[in-house]
Amino acid sequence: MAKINDYYQKKQLMEKLSEELRALEQDQTLQQQLKFEDEVRAMMKEYNKSAKDVLQVLKAIDPSIANASTEAAASTRPRRPLRVYKNPHTGEVVETRGGNHKVLNEWRAEHGKDAVQSWLQS
16 A cells, blocks of 8 residues: 555645646746746857856956856865974974875874974964
C-alpha cells in the first residue's frame, strides 16, 4: 500500500506544480523577461557572441557590474590574516595565512609549538 500512497502523493504534487506553472505562464512580468531573454540570445547568435562577451561589453559600459560579479564569485568568508614568522636562529622568514605550513611544522617539531608561536612578527 505504500507504493499506491506514494503514487497519489506524487500525482497531487504534479497537479499542484502544473497549476503553478500555468499561473506563471500567464504572468506578464515573466512574459516580458522571457521575451527579453529570447531577444538577447537571438542577438548573441546573430553576432556570434558568448555570454562572456556580452558581460565584458556590459562591464565596459557600467564598471559597477565588474564589482558585482567579482563580489558574487568571491567567498563570503573573510581571508585569514597574513602572519609572518621569523626564525631567530636562521633568520628565515615565513609568511602564511594558514597554520599548516611545511616549514612552520618543521620548526614546531624542532623547537616546540610555543617557541615558534613567539616568533610571530605580525
